[in-house]
Amino acid sequence: MIPYSTQTIDNDDIEAVKEVLQSDYLTCGPAVKRFETEVATYTGSRFSVAVNSCTSALHLAMIALGVDSKCTVFVSAVSFVASANCARFLGADVSFVDVDKYTGNMNIDALEQMLIEAKKKNKLPKVVVAVHLSGRAVDLERLYKLKLEYGFYLLEDAAHALGATYRGSMIGSNKYSDITVLSFHPVKIITTAEGGMCLTNNERFYSIIKSYAAHGIVHDKDKLVNKNMPAYYYEMQELGFNYRLSDLQAALGISQLNKIDDFLSKRRAHAKAYPELLKHDLIKCPVPDSQGNESSWHLYQLIVLNDKRDYLFNALRDKGIFVQIHYLPIYRHPYYQSLKNYPPLEGAEYFFSHTISIPLYPNMTKVDQQMVSACILKLADEM
Ligand SMILES: Cc1ncc(COP(=O)(O)O)c(C=O)c1O
Structure with missing residues (x-):
């Protein structure tokens, strides 16, 4: 896994x-x-x-x-x-x-x-x-x-x-x-x-x-x-x-x-490698920061440009790649809905339903990153 x-x-x-x-x-x-x-x-x-x-x-x-x-x-x-x-x-x-x-x-x-x-x-x-x-x-x-x-x-x-x-x-x-x-x-x-x-x-x-x-x-x-x-x-x-x-x-x-410097430089190297490995019309990698700020890359959140994000999620999990979704908009949780009728927000709904957090952590190997990327590309062809 x-x-x-x-x-x-x-x-x-x-x-x-x-x-x-x-x-x-x-x-x-x-x-x-x-x-x-x-x-x-x-x-x-x-x-x-x-x-x-x-x-x-x-x-x-x-x-x-x-x-x-x-x-x-x-x-x-x-x-x-x-x-x-x-x-x-x-x-x-x-x-x-x-x-x-x-x-x-x-x-x-x-x-x-x-x-x-x-x-x-x-x-x-x-x-x-x-x-x-x-x-x-x-x-x-x-x-x-x-x-x-x-x-x-x-x-x-x-x-x-x-x-x-x-x-x-x-x-x-x-x-x-x-x-x-x-x-x-x-x-x-x-x-x-x-x-x-x-x-x-x-x-x-x-x-x-x-x-x-x-x-x-x-x-x-x-x-x-x-x-x-x-x-x-x-x-x-x-x-x-x-x-x-x-x-x-x-x-x-x-x-x-x-x-921490080593952790961050490894996270940044993985984040830099993904866009090269994930070239596909239906996949958008995180957009570079226009102000030159450096992310800590806690998460690497891909954007799926059609409505097949859940298909990709399920298929990757089936293959042992434990992707995650971050996050359900907070207002959607039953506790918050019980407080008042929070209306859906456009950006939050889009982000929630189109993004998927794919593996990224300091000691992820190049081989693992290539394997994950190859799986995503193959599934994207089927989406
Ligand atoms: C954005 C954000 N805020 C707060 C928390 C709460 O952190 P903790 O688990 O340390 O209480 C988390 C946990 O994942 C988080 O992602």
Whole structure:
């Protein structure tokens, strides 16, 4: 079986985890702090908080940005459900923004139109969640202009995009946004098994995220409500969660981050090879980024130009090539349909029904890539 993606684990990773297993701290130890510092340095962000998933990171980001049941949050329509669920955890109303039909990234013209309408109704969003789908950067400069004009917070869901660039900056630098979240799930650019991170340049957001990730408990004597208490004393000041990443996971993350350049260059080489291998009238490879931004190539999403995408999907799975579809537009899920009658969005419907994620991961061999491509070409002839 050839998967659409998989983790890359070597002996260094295993040794790094073993070392923590033999140390004093399995959690709440030095590896977490080091991992946070190294990811912040890599992305160019001032602050970082490691947590146990990107879903937790999204939830904490929403809390830090002050989202509540009176707010509206705008979310890119094509993403994993967590990108929108984080707003629902706090009872906010979710509106979905249409996407570009070929990239799946937020259609900024559609967003602008929604903002114009929302302003008329005095219902501007508190937060816009923009997803860098497949690792391709969304147009952050345009988003930033709209953010200034309409006064929303910008949250980058970079679950797919660690290592991607936008106009010379790393995704995660928060040059244009308030908070960026990352995922370290096994199929992502680096892994900690489960894991995620919030990145921000804003000290207040950082403090809130840090506190809510660990029960809302405060140990720092200067920050206690009650002064002159005994050494054992700590206070819970907010209703937080246990969203902590363990040191075992952080050690794996540090070891993985050491190899990120190699992971990215292999992903980019595979992405460069596919268009040469997949020349067919009915198949469109991802369009090159016109601004020269570098994708992290978490996913390689082909576009099937006729209505036979499901045929291709089923036939490839039958041959042991575990292709995947990313994603059903979030508004189509029964939970969201039970909230209100979300209308279908043109770009999201096209992207969902015509794309297919084909295998791409660092250690995919050339032979496998050629075999996958040959299968696709043969099936495309039958479509
Ligand atoms: C775009 C996006 N956001 C958020 C998440 C949630 O990540 P996690 O599984 O780390 O909670 C995912 C997971 O695949 C994702 O693809």
